[in-house]
Amino acid sequence: MRLLYRTFQDPAFQDQPLLIRSWQPSDRQDAAEVIRGVLAEYGLGWEPQGADRDVLEVESCYLERGGEFWVVEQSGILLGTSAYYPIQRAEKAVEIRKMYLHPKVRGKGLGQFLLEQLEAAIAMRGYRQIWIETASVLKEAVQLYEKNGYIPATGVETPRCDRVYVKQLVISSPCPTRSHEPSVHGQAVNESFR
Numbered sequence: 001m002r003l004l005y006r007t008f009q010d011p012a013f014q015d016q017p018l019l020i021r022s023w024q025p026s027d028r029q030d031a032a033e034v035i036r037g038v039l040a041e042y043g044l045g046w047e048p049q050g051a052d053r054d055v056l057e058v059e060s061c062y063l064e065r066g067g068e069f070w071v072v073e074q075s076g077i078l079l080g081t082s083a084y085y086p087i088q089r090a091e092k093a094v095e096i097r098k099m100y101l102h103p104k105v106r107g108k109g110l111g112q113f114l115l116e117q118l119e120a121a122i123a124m125r126g127y128r129q130i131w132i133e134t135a136s137v138l139k140e141a142v143q144l145y146e147k148n149g150y151i152p153a154t155g156v157e158t159p160r161c162d163r164v165y166v167k168q169l170v171i172s173s174p175c176p177t178r179s180h181e182p183s184v185h186g187q188a189v190n191e192s193f194r
Contacts, residue, residue: 023069
């Protein structure tokens with residue numbers, strides 16, 4: 001498992017920065033509570049035997065399948081989640097899942113930052129296509145995905161979702177002497193983050 005530690009820098013969180021890190025087994029219940037709370041806020045049900053089983057079984061649903069599950073915390077309190085894992089919809093494809101943020105940290109650019117970090121990590125691992133399923137009621141998420149070049153597609157697989165998006169990542173070589181490097185939005189991706 002690759003350990004991830006990133007700090008989200010924003011003046012709103014100057015005194016207590018947000019830490020984005022790899023999920024640990026001790027995060028299981030807190031991650032579930034964040035997701036359950038956001039779903040309830042939007043009138044969507046928590047489905048521990050269905051769409052949300054993966055949150056309770058992160059090891060087998062993400063880590064053992066070659067995916068990653070990240071959490072966002074502030075002063076030891078979990079305030080968000082984001083994850084992805086490989087899927088069979090296309091060659092070298094992944095699905096971004098469980099991108100949920102507590103209301104306290106929304107509206108400050110964290111969702112955009114998390115999506116950029118996910119895309120960079122996915123590109124660095126050689127994946128070329130990203131799928132995302134969501135529900136229309138999650139208006140902020142829909143706007144975020146569309147703003148970032150996700151194209152509406154067909155084939156929703158999760159019952160509570162009514163939208164599915166896909167985005168192609170471009171693998172390019174910015175300089176003839178360099179090996180192929182992944183890029184997102186035409187910009188080279190590397191391991192250094194904000």
